[in-house]
Amino acid sequence: xxxxxxxxxxxxxxxxxxxxxxDPGALLDILRDAQEIHGYLSAAVMEEIxxxxxxxxxxxxGVATFYTLLATKPKxxxxxxxxxxxxxxxxxxxxxxxxxxxxxxxxxxxxTEDKKFTLELTSCLGVCGVAPAMMIGDQVYxxxxxxxxxxxxxxxx
Amino acid sequence: xxxxxxxxxxxxxxxxxNSTILAAARAAGIEVPTLCYNEDLDVKGxxxxxxxxxxxxxxxxxxxxxxxxxxxxxxxxxxxxRQARRVNVELLLSNHPQDCLGCxxxxxxxxxxxxxxxxxxxxxxxxxxxxxxxxxxxxxLVRDPSKCILCRRCVxxxxxxxxxxxxxxxxxGFDTTIAPAGGVDLGxxxxxxxxxxxxxxPVGAIYEQDHTERVWAALANPDKHVVVQTAPAIxxxxxxxxxxxxGEVTTGQLVAALRRLGFDRVFDTDFSADxxxxxxxxxxxxxxxxxxxxxMITSCSPGWIKYIEHFYPDLLPxxxxxxxxxxxxxxxxxxxYAEKAGIDPANIYVVSIMPCxxxxxxxxxxxxxxxxxPDVDAVLTTxxxxxMLRENGIKFSELPEEEYDAPLGISTGAGxxxxxxxxxxxxxxxxxxxxxxxxxxxxxxxxxxxxxxxxKEAEVDLKGKKVKVAVTxxxxxxxxxxxxxxxxxxxxxxxxxMCCPGGCIGGGGQPIPTTxxxxxxxxxxxxxxxxxxxxxxxxxxxxVQTLYKEFLGEPLGEKSHxxxxxxxxxxxxxxxxAADM
Ligand code: SF4
Ligand code: SF4
Ligand code: SF4
Ligand code: FES
Ligand code: FES
Numbered sequence: 209x210x211x212x213x214x215x216x217x218x219x220x221x222x223x224x225x226x227x228x229x230x231d232p233g234a235l236l237d238i239l240r241d242a243q244e245i246h247g248y249l250s251a252a253v254m255e256e257i258x259x260x261x262x263x264x265x266x267x268x269x270g271v272a273t274f275y276t277l278l279a280t281k282p283k284x285x286x287x288x289x290x291x292x293x294x295x296x297x298x299x300x301x302x303x304x305x306x307x308x309x310x311x312x313x314x315x316x317x318x319x320t321e322d323k324k325f326t327l328e329l330t331s332c333l334g335v336c337g338v339a340p341a342m343m344i345g346d347q348v349y350x351x352x353x354x355x356x357x358x359x360x361x362x363x364x365x
Numbered sequence: 366x367x368x369x370x371x372x373x374x375x376x377x378x379x380x381x382x383n384s385t386i387l388a389a390a391r392a393a394g395i396e397v398p399t400l401c402y403n404e405d406l407d408v409k410g411x412x413x414x415x416x417x418x419x420x421x422x423x424x425x426x427x428x429x430x431x432x433x434x435x436x437x438x439x440x441x442x443x444x445x446x447r448q449a450r451r452v453n454v455e456l457l458l459s460n461h462p463q464d465c466l467g468c469x470x471x472x473x474x475x476x477x478x479x480x481x482x483x484x485x486x487x488x489x490x491x492x493x494x495x496x497x498x499x500x501x502x503x504x505x506l507v508r509d510p511s512k513c514i515l516c517r518r519c520v521x522x523x524x525x526x527x528x529x530x531x532x533x534x535x536x537x538g539f540d541t542t543i544a545p546a547g548g549v550d551l552g553x554x555x556x557x558x559x560x561x562x563x564x565x566x567p568v569g570a571i572y573e574q575d576h577t578e579r580v581w582a583a584l585a586n587p588d589k590h591v592v593v594q595t596a597p598a599i600x601x602x603x604x605x606x607x608x609x610x611x612g613e614v615t616t617g618q619l620v621a622a623l624r625r626l627g628f629d630r631v632f633d634t635d636f637s638a639d640x641x642x643x644x645x646x647x648x649x650x651x652x653x654x655x656x657x658x659x660x661m662i663t664s665c666s667p668g669w670i671k672y673i674e675h676f677y678p679d680l681l682p683x684x685x686x687x688x689x690x691x692x693x694x695x696x697x698x699x700x701x702y703a704e705k706a707g708i709d710p711a712n713i714y715v716v717s718i719m720p721c722x723x724x725x726x727x728x729x730x731x732x733x734x735x736x737x738x739p740d741v742d743a744v745l746t747t748x749x750x751x752x753m754l755r756e757n758g759i760k761f762s763e764l765p766e767e768e769y770d771a772p773l774g775i776s777t778g779a780g781x782x783x784x785x786x787x788x789x790x791x792x793x794x795x796x797x798x799x800x801x802x803x804x805x806x807x808x809x810x811x812x813x814x815x816x817x818x819x820x821k822e823a824e825v826d827l828k829g830k831k832v833k834v835a836v837t838x839x840x841x842x843x844x845x846x847x848x849x850x851x852x853x854x855x856x857x858x859x860x861x862x863m864c865c866p867g868g869c870i871g872g873g874g875q876p877i878p879t880t881x882x883x884x885x886x887x888x889x890x891x892x893x894x895x896x897x898x899x900x901x902x903x904x905x906x907x908x909v910q911t912l913y914k915e916f917l918g919e920p921l922g923e924k925s926h927x928x929x930x931x932x933x934x935x936x937x938x939x940x941x942x943a944a945d946m
Contacts, residue, residue: 251547255939264530265939266554269546273536280547 218245221253225260232261235271239278248279276328284319284326286364288312289343293332296340300352304340305329307354311361324364369435374442386417386428386439397441398450400457400479401516402429403565405881407525409517413453414479417441425449451483459490460539462511468569473877475567476514497542502552504729505574505722506560510542513570519543519562526866528841529672531556543570555675555938557840559668559864560722560746560873573722573874576743577753583714583742584627591714592630592702593623594694594773597638597784598720598869599747601890605876605883606751607761612886614894617766622759623718624767632773634717635780637694638792640912641665642779642903644929645687645789646797647920649859653832658682660835660850660857663789665689667727668864668873670933672840677847678935683860686930690783691717691724692733694773695740696928701916702773710738717744720784720872723864735928746874775908778809778894778901785891786838786868787814787821790861794825794834795902802828809901815892817867817885820846822857834859839866 219227224241228234238261242253249272258265272278290305305316308327312320319326335341338350342357349360367382371389378393385408390397401412410430417428420438425446433439440446458480465471500508517534520543524530531554535544545554563571583589600616609615623631649661664670664685673680688696694717699710717724721744727733728741745753754761769775779795782788791811798806813823814834819842825832835857837843843862849855865871867884870891895901903909917924 251939254546264524264533264546266530266533266546267524270533270535274534276537 221245221256222260225257230261232263232267235261235263235268236275239268239272239275243278248282250280250282254280276330279326282319282323284323286324286344287326287328289328289330289333290316291331291333291339291341292329293336295332295336299339301340303354304342304352304357307357308342308361311358369433369437371433371435371437371439373439380433382435383432386419386426386431386433386437387415389433390417390428390439390441395441397428398479398482399429400454400475400514400567401518403518403521406518406521406565409521411516412457412514414450416446416449416453418443418446451485454480454483454485455488455490457514458485459488460493460495461514462494468512469572469575470569474569477568493539495539495542500550500552501574502550503556503558503574503726505558505725506551506556506563507572507574508551509570509572510544511570512568513543514568515541515543516567517543518565518567519571522561522565526839526841527557527559527561527864528844529555529557529559532562553940555936555940557668557671557675557864558723558726558873559840561865562873563722564871564873564875564877564879573746573748574725575749576725576745577749580716580743580745580753583716586714588712589714590629590706590708590712591627591716592632592698592773593628593716593718594632594634594637594691594698595619595623595718596634596691596720596724596869597781597788597891598872598875598887599718599750600781600894601784601870601887602720602747602875603718603750603754604761606747607754607759609762611883612890614890614897615761616894617768618761618764620769621764621767622754622761625759625764626753626757628716630770630773631767632694632698633769633776633780634690634694635776635783636773636906636908637690637697638780638783638789639777639903639906639909640693640697640929641687641690641783642789642792642796643909643913643920644693644925645685646793646800646903648685648687649793649797650801651921653830653858660855660860661685662860662862665783665789666723666862666864666869667721668723669840669843669862671723671726671936672843672864673847674934674936675938675940676844677851680847680850681933681935683850684933686932688733688929688931689724689727690780691719691744692727692740692931693929695728695733696735697912698773699736699738699740700928701912704916705772710736713738714743715741717741718747718750719744720747720869720875721865722746722873724874732931747872747876748874751876772908772911775906776898777903777906778896778898779903780906781895781898782891784869785815785888786863787811787816787836787861788868788891789863790814790823790834790836790859792903793859796904797832798825798827799902799904801830804828806902814861815888817881817888832858834861836861838863838868838871840864 254268258268316329340352341350368379373393376393380389400414408430410427415428416425418440419426497510583591604613604615662683695715698715703710725744779792814836821836870887871884
């Protein structure tokens with residue numbers, strides 16, 4: 209079963225920015241927290257961050273689009289991250305990705321039409337021992353095969 | 366200063382500690398090729414064209430960013446260096462469109478020059494060209510991201526110098542592109558159209574919207590009476606487009622060249638600059654008298670106007686209501702001049718030669734039709750005029766010096782100095798002082814407001830009444846003054862703000878390159894042109910005096926309000942869609 213995410217009450221974006229003393233140097237951390245709060249980085253969220261840090265919104269957007277962990281478009285309910293680092297790659301991550309693309313009908317970076325899943329690529333998840341691996345939400349799945357991937361997806365239906 | 370000893374290609378040089386390898390090489394008379402490097406901007410070290418071999422270091426070093434150390438031994442032309450440099454340039458070219466023949470920067474392109482200099486004749490890498498659409502969403506500029514080499518100079522200028530930040534690198538890897546936030550066009554964000562990005566772009570990836578075709582068409586149309594006005598800064602920069610050294614005053618040749626192109630009348634924006642001083646000077650005195658919003662800020666620079674409209678709309682009441690000289694000229698050409706010359710204003714076509722891309726935006730502002738027609742029909746930047754003169758085979762430096770036409774070509778030295786930062790202020794002080802005190806100025810030169818320093822201040826004693834003024838250029842500097850005003854800490858009565866570094870002589874439509882050094886040369890030329898004028902105070906301009914007698918009545922009068930003054934538009938910092946562009 210997927211591990212439950214923490215039950216701490218969510219902070220507001222303003223609080224997060226205040227905790228970082230409105231320091232533009234902390235932009236990446238703030239963006240990560242903002243995504244945690246809002247699910248993705250909407251134009252309005254990025255504009256608010258730009259105003260609070262007193263920097264151009266183009267810089268906020270540039271950083272948000274540079275890091276694959278940050279999303280400027282709404283995401284699905286479950287985020288699937290497939291590891292593409294060499295150990296997983298060698299052990300068949302490509303087949304895993306192909307299976308996911310086929311079953312979900314989306315490419316990496318895209319969200320299924322029913323807004324259920326967003327497919328993403330990631331670098332090493334730190335569980336190379338059970339490569340190939342992926343995460344759905346906070347839950348890690350290892351020793352994947354195309355069949356197992358299909359089974360796992362069913363549990364989210 | 367602590368000096369260190371460096372050996373470059375076998376030559377020993379002493380250079381200050383912390384110099385870059387590039388600077389040390391130059392001191393040794395050795396030119397290391399560069400591409401992303403720009404002497405006036407922070408070093409980004411993006412292109413790796415400037416790599417050199419440093420003895421004792423395993424990897425090649427970028428000369429533009431790497432500091433020297435004592436005893437360093439550098440090779441700038443070893444086989445390994447030459448190989449790496451070529452590979453870096455060939456990789457750039459492999460995803461470049463390479464349609465040089467049809468490119469606005471053909472023969473004026475740093476990438477092309479570099480490829481030629483390195484003797485690159487074939488590409489060893491597979492071609493993979495980005496198929497990004499051109500962005501023609503603004504009236505002033507065209508972006509062609511397919512030609513962008515990601516040097517980030519435009520980003521640096523837009524963020525650090527102008528404090529606007531309309532462009533930034535988006536995405537990563539092969540998908541990296543320099544673009545506005547949110548994947549929209551430049552016309553959809555708060556870009557002020559200053560064109561400073563186009564001035565530093567080494568290639569044809571950002572450039573001015575072209576108005577040459579419509580001007581050729583007007584010139585060829587026998588029904589059109591085509592008049593041209595030349596901005597103050599053009600006379601000290603057009604020579605560079607025509608092969609002359611920076612810093613020459615070529616007023617007479619400019620007039621002659623425009624006549625050769627076929628303009629029916631060659632007039633001067635300096636005339637309406639003088640007029641601006643009369644109107645703005647009286648506006649200042651009126652504000653001082655009535656205790657209206659202070660400080661008053663100049664309104665000649667359309668990039669600056671757009672900036673305050675987007676970013677400091679609360680401060681709009683501080684702006685002088687005077688239109689810019691370009692727009693005053695247009696409004697008068699199609700009213701006063703039309704009447705005087707007996708020409709139907711519908712048949713008058715007004716062309717401006719401007720150092721500025723934002724002037725293309727300004728002439729299209731919906732309020733700029735006070736003559737009943739578009740007051741200005743086309744705006745050519747210095748670069749576009751250069752193209753037209755070259756196309757026409759005009760041998761610029763061999764032209765005789767000719768005079769502007771009357772009446773809208775008559776001007777004073779006060780009009781000329783509008784082209785340099787501090788010029789509007791100095792011109793205004795020359796007039797305001799004499800109007801208020803009734804005395805002749807002992808010296809016309811207010812040198813405290815001249816030069817390239819970011820923010821300049823002066824205090825003038827108008828016979829007991831002290832007026833404190835400030836002058837700034839470049840929007841990043843302007844922002845500092847605006848924040849002072851916002852905080853209620855600005856005790857000035859009058860502020861001059863120009864959008865571009867150095868003022869109009871450094872405008873976004875000026876010849877490429879426009880470096881700090883070249884800006885200073887053009888400024889020196891402007892003040893030489895001023896000193897050479899028989900009249901140097903706007904209120905002594907006889908054509909302006911006649912204009913008031915025959916047409917306008919008095920400064921700030923009814924006719925002035927109708928034709929020469931304007932109002933401003935509050936704009937969003939994050940426009941949904943820029944409906945007015
Ligand atoms: S930008 Fe330079 S290299 Fe590229 S097509 Fe234009 S002239 Fe050629
Ligand atoms: S025109 Fe000026 S404001 Fe607009 S992108 Fe270029 S540098 Fe920035
Ligand atoms: S648009 Fe021009 S200045 Fe900007 S990054 Fe690209 S090549 Fe450099
Ligand atoms: S390489 Fe995939 S989890 Fe480490
Ligand atoms: S010129 Fe040194 S890295 Fe581009």
